[in-house]
Amino acid sequence: MQRIFSGIQPSGIPHLGNYLGAVRNWAALQRDHECIYCVVDLHAITTWQDPRLLAKQTRELAASLIACGIDPLAHILFNQSAVHAHVRLAWICNCVARMGWLNRMTQFKDKAGKDRENVSTGLFVYPNLMAADILTYHATRVPVGDDQRQHLELANDIAQKFNHDYGNFFPAIEPLIMGPAARVMSLRDGTKKMSKSDASEQSSINLTDDADTIALKIRRAKTDPQPLPGDVAGLEGRPEARNLVGIFAALTDTDHAAVLRDHGGQGFGAFKEALTALLVEKLTPIASETRRLLDDPATLDTLLRQGAHRAAAIAEPIVSEAERMVGFLKL
Ligand code: AMP
Ligand code: TRP
Secondary structure (H helix, E strand, O other): OOEEEEEEOOOOOOEHHHHHHHHHHHHHHOOOOEEEEEEOHHHHOOOOOOHHHHHHHHHHHHHHHHHOOOOOOOOEEEEHHHOOHHHHHHHHHHHHOOHHHHHOOHHHHHHHHHHHHHOOHHHHHHHHHHHHHHHOOOOOEEEOOHHHHHHHHHHHHHHHHHHHHHOOOOOOOEEEOOOOOOOOEOOOOOOOEOOOOOOOHHHOOEOOOOHHHHHHHHHHOOOOOOOOOOOHHHHOOOHHHHHHHHHHHHHOOOOHHHHHHHHOOOOHHHHHHHHHHHHHHHHHHHHHHHHHHHOOHHHHHHHHHHHHHHHHHHHHHHHHHHHHHHOOOOO
């Protein structure tokens, strides 16, 4: 059986992009894979996190993942900082990866922007930690949204260079970038991805939003004046229309073409109403289950602690062997 690994940052409330691009697929993959899912608190502090909030957000995200269908007993769910093997292998990855490779990372360029001299050095080596996360478990398949494609290519480069320099040890990683909503865009600007760090609250639908909030955000979502086209070619040059159709397709397990067969010719007023109903139906049970889980933090903490123990049991022999291959004295 192939081993799956993926991670998500506790740096804010998870949104529809996280859900449709990643977490929903994580839940489905549990049927026929061994899955390890991680709340990546080490990654989160590459940008400033209020220490009073980080632990709270870590629990909230864990609860939200369970509410989305992640099974913490049949599979593994834990927070990254609880398994030290990640940091040990990340240091080795720091020493295997080349400056030139990291200089090409578009996410770093986007996040650092004009502030390049002033961002944390952690933000620069962030993809090395991500590679370590995956390699720590010899995981071979990694379900992520489209924005992580370049980071997974880098992880494969690191694995290959380690294998070349020290001997064959790490398997190749296959990205799983799935479905019609692998990149959900901002509701205010169809050319920008939906993101936790967007200043406008109206740009994203959060997994904690209630029905009224969802309805309001969809009503205000940017569109163009044309009705929906009858086929996919008609979405060309209409990023906002494409985004809403993609969201609809993902929520109904179809694709853009099928949605346009049913709704082509419709104006956005009617289409937005149908989309709102769908979102409310799928998301409000997740929000209420998340709240229920958060009412019992002791049980949640026990699940995470046990997840970390089971993760460490897989990670320890793999990372110890990597350290031995590098030449560390293992006493
Ligand atoms: P992050 O919130 O950056 O930790 O991302 C967690 C997961 O959600 C990763 O697999 C991302 O690729 C995915 N993701 C984040 N934003 C989006 C988006 N706007 N559309 C689709 N997937 C996304
Ligand atoms: N960098 C990923 C993101 O922001 C999160 C992540 C961290 C991850 N480690 C990972 C994803 C390992 C997949 C595998 O979306």
